[in-house]
Amino acid sequence: MRNFVPERYRGVAVTAVPTEVGLGEDALRALLLGRPAYRKTRFVVARCDGRTALLRVTRASETELFSPVVAVEMIADECAYLVEPEVDTGIPSALAEVAARRAPGVRAVVVQGRYAHVNFILEPRPLRVVVREVVPPEPAKLLDQARRVLAVSESLPPIELVGELTTLASLAATAPAEHYLLPCRGSGAEVPGARVSYLDEHPDRAEWTLLGCARSRQIHRWFYGDEPPTVDFCPKQRPGPEGARLLTKCCLQEERIDAGEGWVSVPWGSSLEHVRDALALLAAREEPAWAPG
8 A cells, every 4th residue: 555546536536524423434334335426436535523534435336427335445544634735636746745744654645736636645655766966057957857757747656856966066176176177168067266167168288187977088088189187977876875766867878778776877968758767667666566546
């Protein structure tokens, strides 16, 4: 039941329960058995005097527009009921984020969100994905892309993104120099207190330290015939974080996605499709396999 989210929130019905009935399992079963239910209804959110219970129901027919309820199962007799008008409740990661922010540790969280749609998540424990990259530019592109992908993905499991961002200035501090060569001016990067040149502008050769990666060294050799002192900032070279999965990028990958144990890497100029496929690959390697319920 971990990260259980209904496949379609239209399968979730909400019913107001009279105070005299209450939310006991036997009372709710007596209330719902025999009641006609729409053919898509699989779950019932029962509300009574500010409390919420969650039930699974079985109908007599899977094809009739309405058919009587023939079985009732209590899933949770105490749920958090949260109103978040800006949250799309069809997005698993959005449900998990609301649950973590407003009801940490609660097993069953019901959310009334955008369009007044109601959905729920059971045992929210999202997959933790560390997004590693170098900044600037800002916002951190890969982290921003991953957030945008999750904001509209109904088929990806609940995922929590954690940024692991390294600044070029902090990398420069590991190799103090008067003059640094950065890969491109487009990033807007500077190193306080030092002269900065940009490789994409092909400046005259000088005594500099390169803040770059394998591709930057290749370009430097092409232009100048040598390799300067270098601080390699490739985020793919460091080991993955403990207890999480890693999403990062590499400039040597032009179109392909690369992956290994617990990590996946996209091209430096990745598209949203690359990022979505990478997140899906990380999720697919989790056990048990996740799918909307």
